[in-house]
Structures are given as structure tokens and as C-alpha cells.
Amino acid sequence: MEGAFVLTWKEVLIGAMVILGVYIAELLLLMYSSRGQGGGLWRRGTQARELMELKRELAELRERLNRLEQASSRAPEETPATPYTKAFHLAKQGLDVAEVAASCGISRAEAELIVAMQRGGHL
Structure with a gap:
């Protein structure tokens, strides 16, 4: 078997580590580039918009509650x-x-x- 290709366990382990290292490097690069292109900013922008919407709704509900309280306090006087x-x-x-x-x-x-x-x- 002169032309046979033989791999030892050390060579397989080194190959697996290289493949794993490349995969981790690609994953880190992808995460960093999405953050750099506004991926993180987009999420923060969405959260900021949602927060502003919730604040607006809260202000509307407070105003509505105040109107209802005023109407209920006037009701006995108006009857x-x-x-x-x-x-x-x-x-x-x-x-x-x-x-x-x-x-x-x-x-x-x-x-x-x-x-x-x-x-x-x-x-």
C-alpha cells in the first residue's frame, strides 16, 4: 500500500480545530459587521420608536382619565x-x-x- 493516504488522530484533531476556528472567525466577523452596518442601531431605533409610542399612548390615557374624572365629579352637580x-x-x-x-x-x-x-x- 504505497500510495495510501493515512491520517493520524493528531492530524484529524488539528484539522477539526482549524475548521472550528474558521467558523468562529466567520461568526464573529458577521456579528461585528452587522453591528457596524447599523444592525444594533436598527434595534435601538426600533426600541426607541416603541418607547415613544408607549409614552404617547400613556399621555393619551392620562388625558382620557382626567376627562372622565372631571365628568364624574360634575355629574352629581348636573343632575x-x-x-x-x-x-x-x-x-x-x-x-x-x-x-x-x-x-x-x-x-x-x-x-x-x-x-x-x-x-x-x-x-
């Missing part, structure tokens, strides 16, 4: 306080018919009806 609305609130608090009629300026019959409705009673 007309009729004698009957007041009578329902007083009946709900447990006042009797005479007290409801006297406080709201309504007739005793109206006060009886409201108190009975509020307490779930039958006429």
Missing part, C-alpha cells in the same frame, strides 16, 4: 335635584314617611309611595 329624587335618597337612608314628606315638600301620599317603593313594600 337636577327634584323633590322626588331627594325623597328617594331620604327613604333609602331609612327616614319615615312624615320626615320624607316634610323634608321634600311633597304630600304624605307621595312620601308613602316612595318609602314603600324604596323598602320593597306592597301598597
